[in-house]
Amino acid sequence: MLEHDVLVIGAGLAGMRAAIAARAEGASVAIISKVHPVRSHSNAAQGGINAALTDRGDGWEDHAYDTVKGSDYLGDQDAIEVMCQSAGQALIDMEHFGVTFNRDDEGKLGTRAFGGQRRARTFFVGDFTGQAMLHVMFEQLIKSGVRRYEEWFVTGLIEEDGRVCGVTALEIRTGQVFVIRSKTVIFCTGGLGRLFEPSTNALIVTGDGMALAYNAGAQLMDMEMVQYHPTTLAGSGVLISEAARGEGAYLLDKNGERFMERYAPNMMELASRDVVSRAEQTELNAGNGVNGCVYLDCRHLGKALIMEKLSQIREIGIDLAGVDMITDTIPIRPGMHYMMGGIKTDVDGQTNLPGVYAAGECACVSVHGGNRLGANSLLDTIVFGQRSGVHAAQACRDQEYIEFDVEQAVRREERRIQEVIDRPQNGDRVGSVRLAMGESMNRNLAVYRDEAGMLETMHDLRGLKEKYTRVPVDNKNRVFNTDLVFALELGFMLDCAETIAVSALERKDSRGAQARTDYPNRDDENWMKHIVAVKGEEGPEISYSPVSITRWTPEERKY
Amino acid sequence: MDVTFKIKRYDPEVEAPESYWQDFSLTLDDSATVLDGLIKIREDMDGTLSLRCSCRSAICGSCAMRINGHAGLACKMQVRLALDDDNVIIIEPAGVMPVVKDLVVDFDMFWSKIMEVDPYLRPEGTEPDAEYIASNEAMLHLSGVTACIMCGACVSDCTVMEVDPTFLGPAALAKAYRFTADPRDGDAQGVSRDRLEALNEPTGMWDCTRCAECVEVCPKGVAPMDRIMALREQAINAGFDNTYGARHAEAFSNSLEHSGQLDELRLVPNTVGVFNLPVLLNMAPEALRALTHGKLPPIIHKKIENADRVRKLFRRVEDPDRS
Numbered sequence: 062m063l064e065h066d067v068l069v070i071g072a073g074l075a076g077m078r079a080a081i082a083a084r085a086e087g088a089s090v091a092i093i094s095k096v097h098p099v100r101s102h103s104n105a106a107q108g109g110i111n112a113a114l115t116d117r118g119d120g121w122e123d124h125a126y127d128t129v130k131g132s133d134y135l136g137d138q139d140a141i142e143v144m145c146q147s148a149g150q151a152l153i154d155m156e157h158f159g160v161t162f163n164r165d166d167e168g169k170l171g172t173r174a175f176g177g178q179r180r181a182r183t184f185f186v187g188d189f190t191g192q193a194m195l196h197v198m199f200e201q202l203i204k205s206g207v208r209r210y211e212e213w214f215v216t217g218l219i220e221e222d223g224r225v226c227g228v229t230a231l232e233i234r235t236g237q238v239f240v241i242r243s244k245t246v247i248f249c250t251g252g253l254g255r256l257f258e259p260s261t262n263a264l265i266v267t268g269d270g271m272a273l274a275y276n277a278g279a280q281l282m283d284m285e286m287v288q289y290h291p292t293t294l295a296g297s298g299v300l301i302s303e304a305a306r307g308e309g310a311y312l313l314d315k316n317g318e319r320f321m322e323r324y325a326p327n328m329m330e331l332a333s334r335d336v337v338s339r340a341e342q343t344e345l346n347a348g349n350g351v352n353g354c355v356y357l358d359c360r361h362l363g364k365a366l367i368m369e370k371l372s373q374i375r376e377i378g379i380d381l382a383g384v385d386m387i388t389d390t391i392p393i394r395p396g397m398h399y400m401m402g403g404i405k406t407d408v409d410g411q412t413n414l415p416g417v418y419a420a421g422e423c424a425c426v427s428v429h430g431g432n433r434l435g436a437n438s439l440l441d442t443i444v445f446g447q448r449s450g451v452h453a454a455q456a457c458r459d460q461e462y463i464e465f466d467v468e469q470a471v472r473r474e475e476r477r478i479q480e481v482i483d484r485p486q487n488g489d490r491v492g493s494v495r496l497a498m499g500e501s502m503n504r505n506l507a508v509y510r511d512e513a514g515m516l517e518t519m520h521d522l523r524g525l526k527e528k529y530t531r532v533p534v535d536n537k538n539r540v541f542n543t544d545l546v547f548a549l550e551l552g553f554m555l556d557c558a559e560t561i562a563v564s565a566l567e568r569k570d571s572r573g574a575q576a577r578t579d580y581p582n583r584d585d586e587n588w589m590k591h592i593v594a595v596k597g598e599e600g601p602e603i604s605y606s607p608v609s610i611t612r613w614t615p616e617e618r619k620y
Numbered sequence: 621m622d623v624t625f626k627i628k629r630y631d632p633e634v635e636a637p638e639s640y641w642q643d644f645s646l647t648l649d650d651s652a653t654v655l656d657g658l659i660k661i662r663e664d665m666d667g668t669l670s671l672r673c674s675c676r677s678a679i680c681g682s683c684a685m686r687i688n689g690h691a692g693l694a695c696k697m698q699v700r701l702a703l704d705d706d707n708v709i710i711i712e713p714a715g716v717m718p719v720v721k722d723l724v725v726d727f728d729m730f731w732s733k734i735m736e737v738d739p740y741l742r743p744e745g746t747e748p749d750a751e752y753i754a755s756n757e758a759m760l761h762l763s764g765v766t767a768c769i770m771c772g773a774c775v776s777d778c779t780v781m782e783v784d785p786t787f788l789g790p791a792a793l794a795k796a797y798r799f800t801a802d803p804r805d806g807d808a809q810g811v812s813r814d815r816l817e818a819l820n821e822p823t824g825m826w827d828c829t830r831c832a833e834c835v836e837v838c839p840k841g842v843a844p845m846d847r848i849m850a851l852r853e854q855a856i857n858a859g860f861d862n863t864y865g866a867r868h869a870e871a872f873s874n875s876l877e878h879s880g881q882l883d884e885l886r887l888v889p890n891t892v893g894v895f896n897l898p899v900l901l902n903m904a905p906e907a908l909r910a911l912t913h914g915k916l917p918p919i920i921h922k923k924i925e926n927a928d929r930v931r932k933l934f935r936r937v938e939d940p941d942r943s
Binding site: 373 | 666675720754
């Protein structure tokens with residue numbers, strides 16, 4: 062019998078931080094991930110992690126204000142205060158764990174500038190901060206003695222008497238189905254980038270946790286808030302870090318003009334991401350790009366700086382686009398990057414479902430509101446990962462395991478999976494359904510949106526959901542059947558896609574990442590509120606949740 | 621471009637499983653990576669093809685495999701640069717580790733080696749309230765090693781691990797170096813004596829044969845072999861100079877310095893100890909076999925001509941300021 066007080070689903074930064082924290086509280090803890098922990102998508106965070114360190118004259122209030130403003134006043138200010146107040150200690154903990162942060166001349170942690178912030182408070186390891194942190198977090202996970210289920214794919218939640226009490230999971234290597242019982246579950250499953258094509262996100266980022274929670278009755282909040290990153294590489298859509306602009310890179314149109322002068326005269330290229338992406342898209346729509354791209358120019362930064370601080374993205378440019386940023390400009394465009402929305406939680410990670418927690422990108426606390434600041438996502442993962450781990454472990458102390466028929470649960474899930482495998486071979490393929498979804502989302506739920514486009518995507522999604530019930534699985538065997546995993550992931554993706562489209566249609570104003578050409582202005586009177594989606598009979602049902610405002614009154618955003 | 625992917629496949633679920641080759645012909649954009657090709661095969665042609673992949677940008681370490689005989693990341697290699705004259709590219713699973721299915725190998729052995737080096741920071745003193753003070757140079761140097769993404773390419777092509785599965789191997793030793801070179805690890809001077817002592821054991825740092833394959837294939841420039849050499853130096857500097865490995869290195873260097881060429885006959889006794897009879901006797905049959913096959917090194921070791929110039933070179937390396 063596999064059972065643990067706390068079961069963490071997903072082993073990126075948030076998940077491992079949660080597991081380590083829960084273990085330190087004395088709970089029995091397991092972490093389950095469809096890939097080995099160091100393969101997680103936290104790897105992709107390049108630029109750094111924000112924290113206001115008081116010993117160098119910064120203050121958490123300043124960080125919080127920048128975050129609130131960046132969120133276009135949709136972020137919950139009470140939660141943002143918690144995040145920014147906790148940032149310093151969370152960062153120092155990571156340094157003590159062993160992260161090799163770049164240093165300043167005195168040997169203290171060094172900083173770089175990042176978008177949407179008035180001072181340099183982004184701490185970094187070259188341009189692979191996420192990878193450096195992820196591997197160190199894995200080292201600490203090993204040390205902590207948490208049980209690891211690596212390359213296990215969670216296929217469903219088990220509920221008994223209205224409480225989640227375990228999961229069904231597929232051990233990918235053997236193809237065997239297991240039930241893992243637990244008193245509490247923490248979702249740390251990351252974002253949903255693969256709903257969009259292209260996206261900066263890794264192929265594993267398929268919204269599994271959001272969909273599992275949603276199907277079990279959890280609330281999804283701010284789902285319309287999808288971040289398009291200003292600098293994604295032509296072609297593959299891979300990320301080129303904001304660190305490039307943090308170090309001083311320019312954005313140029315086809316005539317070599319720094320067009321950000323016209324959109325954000327003070328912050329220029331370092332305005333917040335939604336602002337820069339809109340500026341680029343506006344220029345592209347006006348015909349000022351080349352092959353759908355504008356240029357990122359790093360040449361004036363010099364070879365030495367690039368080799369020390371931006372070497373990984375230089376490699377990416379060479380390998381994937383054949384351009385060397387030391388001597389060439391890089392063709393870039395806005396591309397889907399991050400999900401501000403997710404499973405609605407409080408500051409301790411608690412969802413509306415008893416015993417179910419969420420942290421990291423799959424969660425919505427909401428600290429990012431309408432637009433996340435660069436380098437706040439790593440911070441989000443470790444602050445709220447830790448808090449949810451502690452809280453979930455404490456909640457287990459007075460909680461007994463709920464009894465249920467484990468064998469029956471295994472058999473039921475085996476049957477369901479076998480039905481997927483046994484489908485006839487004549488339906489549309491998983492890859493083509495995903496591509497159709499991704500292109501539709503990227504066409505109509507991108508930088509600029511309008512009602513007609515979003516209705517078209519709603520229509521597309523209905524058709525694709527119908528096709529999904531017939532997608533065939535080529536591989537009928539058990540061992541490492543990734544074909545089966547992709548088919549199951551596609552179901553999760555389609556559920557999430559629907560909540561995005563419905564939420565975006567509901568919000569009739571422009572705020573943060575949502576820019577509607579049919580409602581071009583921010584309308585605080587009517588839309589200063591969160592949109593919440595729960596699963597209903599006929600798709601997502603919408604309600605609203607108030608925005609927490611503690612000390613910063615909403616005002617017009619200028620950079 | 622029209623290309624052929626020649627892929628080594630393996631299905632463990634058939635009777636008497638054996639690996640076999642399968643060709644896939646496909647059309648790709650000129651800028652396509654090997655991974656783009658494999659995904660196209662998997663999505664459009666044959667969903668039974670199993671491989672690990674995720675980030676598409678050489679950071680997650682999932683897609684290491686052998687491409688034209690050498691380990692590398694499929695996402696980092698452009699197809700057009702890897703084609704032969706007939707537009708064929710050869711794809712096999714990574715080496716050394718057992719195959720699970722198709723291009724998926726079993727990483728259990730890889731991770732067990734990593735676990736052996738206690739892969740987490742172990743500072744001996746009290747933790748400061750704020751960050752540890754350390755030089756940027758020290759951190760940049762370490763970041764060159766922590767850039768390792770644990771893809772297993774070095775292990776796949778390690779020529780020692782291929783024949784000796786007990787060797788810790790390039791990934792684990794580079795990981796170990798990441799701690800021994802960290803000023804925060806070990807004692808107040810940043811010396812990690814316990815680690816160096818453990819790594820001195822057989823199967824550790826002295827078992828590398830310096831073939832440099834790991835340096836060649838590492839997609840992140842970690843240069844594991846260079847880190848292993850640095851570990852050896854650290855160990856000797858920390859006082860672990862009386863081990864087989866250290867003495868072997870010393871005997872090697874002494875012989876060269878003295879005569880300009882290697883005295884192979886005396887290398888073994890000088891390494892294990894002239895009076896270490898059990899080990900020397902153990903080796904006697906091998907020496908005898910060499911003798912009967914005419915492969916015993918000359919009994920009388922001679923200096924090469926101009927051996928004094930070799931000695932001068934040694935002096936220049938050891939004390940560059942003086943010369």
